[in-house]
Amino acid sequence: MKYTISQAAEKMGVAASALRYYDKEGLLPFMEKKPAGTRVFSEKDLQRLNMINCMKSSGMPIKDIRKYFDLCREGDRTLSERLEMFLERKEIVRRQIEELDSVMDTIERKIRYYHEAIEAGTEAIHDNGMLADA
Template structure:
């Protein structure tokens, strides 16, 4: 079976060697073996765990929760229901975060469009309700119609 050094794993998963050492010391990598010199040695079997850890970490799941999940993995089949529930719960949370991010992205795109139009006009005054600093709602409707027409 092929083995990988900690630096190879760090490069593969775009993390630093100290980060991997921290993960190991924090109990996230209980599957990692050490060679005769005491260096961490990763195997092909470890790559699946590392892929899961990387995905969960990039999904903003706290390390303490990832550690619990990995502990369940190490325990074997008796924790399959817990692992399934964990993934289902994380999927729901991630979908909720994605929905919020998509709403924020939509708003930022609207504001970008607005500022582009204001820059082209050389002023915001043409877009505001007279006597206020409030953007007239008709401009948002114009933007939304342009977006629908572009689809």
Template sequence: MIKQKPKLGTYRASHDRTPKYTVKQVADMMEMSAYTIRYYENVGLIPDVDRSGGNARMFSEYTLGWLRLVHCLRMTGLPIEEVKHYIDLCQEGDSTIPERAELIFKQEKSLRNQLRVLKKQMEVLKYKKKFYQDLLENRRPDSCNPLNHAPANEPNITPED
């Protein structure tokens, strides 16, 4: 039996470098702020952004691919400096594949850890949501709130400076 290579999904690079989109159009398409897009371009995270005759940034399908990648990496928590390093490595060519792969593998591991933590936090929120729904539906006081357990004559003790 011959093993087939796994498909990489619907991601494919566009080589169309025809400037088509303004920053505002890109911001609307990608649900990002124009400020963020300009910042990414200013710090060198989006290679080959063209300029119009009036010096406005103009994005092509090619540069949108870079922007999507940069935005994805940032949303995983990768710091700007590391995103810049990754983009620089990409531009150096295939000799940097091992280093780029290591960066991606490391970031995936970090993101998996974040997901694990977020799942635990989501369980707490689900519990609290159910708890509050019950309180609201049955019009009960919050028995988990520490304020509801302190005797009225207990002094409020604060540490001295």
């Protein structure tokens, strides 16, 4: 099946401008273009876009995503290098998750604080030096 840029963008949950940017950055080198320059997306392009979205969501810079796809085109001799890229990315994401877990702990603590204060009708029940807006 073939998709227009707006159909592909909707299917991927991104703006059409993001797809144009990915194309401009060389992340979609095999994407078909009609003689007038209209982009046509295939199922394979959508699979690549899924990978791009995953990598971007992990915080990977566009230059590294481009490098990954360049390595893919080079074939099997780059398997170890591609694995290393994902091992590094996994470690970065693991640290991000730890940081977000800490943030979540603080948010949950503040939610308990306010539930207790609302139930008591006052923040005065928390006379432990913890400021309401801290």
